[in-house]
Amino acid sequence: MMRLPWFSYRSPATIAEAASILAGEGPSVMIVAGGTDLFPNMKRKQQVPKTLVSLRKVQGLKRIANGTGLTLGGALTLSDVVAAEPVRSGYRALWQAAAQVATPHLRNMGTPGGNLCLDTRCTYYNQNFEWRQAIDFCMKKDGKICWVATKSRLCLAVSSTDTASALIALGAKVRLVSSRGEREVALADLYRNDGMDYLTLKSDEILTDVMLPAASGWQSSYWKLRRRGSFYFPVLGVAAAVRLGADGVVEDARIVLGACAPRPIVTKAGELLIGKHLTDEVIAEIGAKAASQAKPTDNTDLDLYWRKDVVANFVGYALREVRGDDMRTERMRIARQSLQAVG
């Protein structure tokens, strides 16, 4: 049996108190917001914080606020997000992404903040200590080399969050608070293309809020690839958000690929859509363009080349859903569920 290593557990009641603990502890501290990924990682000694600061009791992190857009507290549960009517009606990609994270049990614990900061994953990294020791570890933890591509100087562990792709497509920003003050960054800028140092978040910063712009005029969709219908990280996630003019011309669009690289990839395909109609030909062309930007590596489930091949198909599913096609049959086949029952 793998046991949790020893650590101190702090459970502050306010953001200010949490920020001051973080500032005092230095880089060996981590925030726990749900812990569905962090605790298993700690048991495998992938992540070994000396101190955990829990956001569970922090006031003000579980709000859902309507304004010009929508603000979601970082410590809501993913189940809360799925159940929130404004999410379901206005931000479909987020709703579809959150509804497909892991399992109902894990969504009852997992949080948007935790999912956005989710550790990157790799078949050479997400193993117990002894297994990793047997291959002399990898550069992400305790070792020097990247086993996925032994000449790579960068870690290729994969961004495996569902909600990030959807939220980036929807134009979300995040608020980061520390004892030094607070800042807002576009969610896309929270990520770096480095499997080890994958967040621009500082060790003393708390992701307190996710801020979505007004949804009016936007249609969005999220499609997740995994081998089975539940209980796994994406091995490809495609989020598309499109603003259509009255004449059906695309006024603005963002297409984001998840689980294809150490960070979510904001493709150039979104810009190429602007000024066009969502015809079958355009969708195929945009899909091919997006696929050319996907850089999947041989460190997740399912065949590497196949995962790149189907990016175009998944972009097609998302854009057809955005266009208003009835995608229920395709959704049943790919997701193994209608998603309607989840919320």
Added chain:
Amino acid sequence: MKIGTIGLAECIRQVVERSNWKARHKKLPYGRGVGIACNSYLCGAGLPIYWNKMPHAGVQLLVDRSGQVTVFCGATEIGQGSDDVLVAIVAEVLGIEPFDVRCVTGDTGITPVDLGSYSSRVTVMMGNAAIQAAERIRDQIAEAASAQIGVRPDLLVFLQGRVFFSEDPSRSLTFREAIGFAEEKFGTLWSVGSYVPLRAPGRYKGAGVGPSPAYSYTACVVEVEVDPATGWITVPKIWIAHDIGQAINPVLVRGQVEGSVYMGLSEALMEEQSFRRLPANMSNALVHKIPSLLEYKSPTTLDMPDIDTVLVEDPDQNCPFGAKEVGQGPLLPVMPALANAIFDAIGVRIDEVPITPDKILRALERKAKGQTPRVGPEHFPDVPYPEPIFVPTPGEGGDGNAAKEGPVRVPGRKREVAQS
């Protein structure tokens, strides 16, 4: 050893009819298909793992004036329902409710030996031992009861907690009263039963592998939808019929059949051991790519299709009340039936498991290029097989039990490169 009953034809009839096979096979639109496969499986190995002549299964019964029966057996309940089978068999022979039978199993310190839960052997071997033990104690009880009721012991019926004259049920004792008289007559009551399979008649090397007291049969139809663009595979429904001989507990049998479908589908679509060799300038070690159960995937409830389960009952005289195995057999046809369904859907053969979307696309690519539309191993493993032993059947001038003298080359058995 001989095959007792074969319910396979009825199994095939059932799945063919219920799946509307004739209207659908080769007739569904491109991308959809149905496939069928059948199998046979043994009900325990005729020879024990450790060769000896002792029983494969032993059962001990204690009966006392409370009316309670306690059955002891080394058989291991691993969730398959063997305790339930043991209790049901004893209760059936003694004509009492299963609730009046207490069951002590799997404790090697206090139970007689049973060789274990493997090889789909427990129902047949433990069951036969349990029938022998229960019939022995029933005979003692009948002998004591016959003096009270005033009829010959062989005219007594044990049913619904009573012992009575078959032609006049009013001349009866309760089971508990009958035990009381038996205790007066014989003292403390106990009995034992054991089971050894018939000796396999084969007199050649390897003859001990395969003979079994009985064989179960299964037929399975799988329906599949394959997206030719992505290779994505969906299984909406599976029909399966299993020749159980006699269902002792139909609910448990169905559970075992459907559990087998689950495991078969898991093997067909998901379970995989893949390895990767690290570069030579590194350790050159062969590492398991998915060494954890999180990565070694099996279906969730969302991935399971509807299953239409039929139990075919064709009792086998070598089995307890005719009951055959249901632990492993129904798993076997699922993988080939799925592969056949994929061939029906898109005309390509995937000859290895797991059958994954990338293999489908690779096979479709080969088909488009005019190559053999197949993905799978290109040749048999390079294994130095020993010279084959040829056992002539009656049609070939032998009796099927003895090897022909000297090494014989059997046509078609030498290693060949698979067609590709």
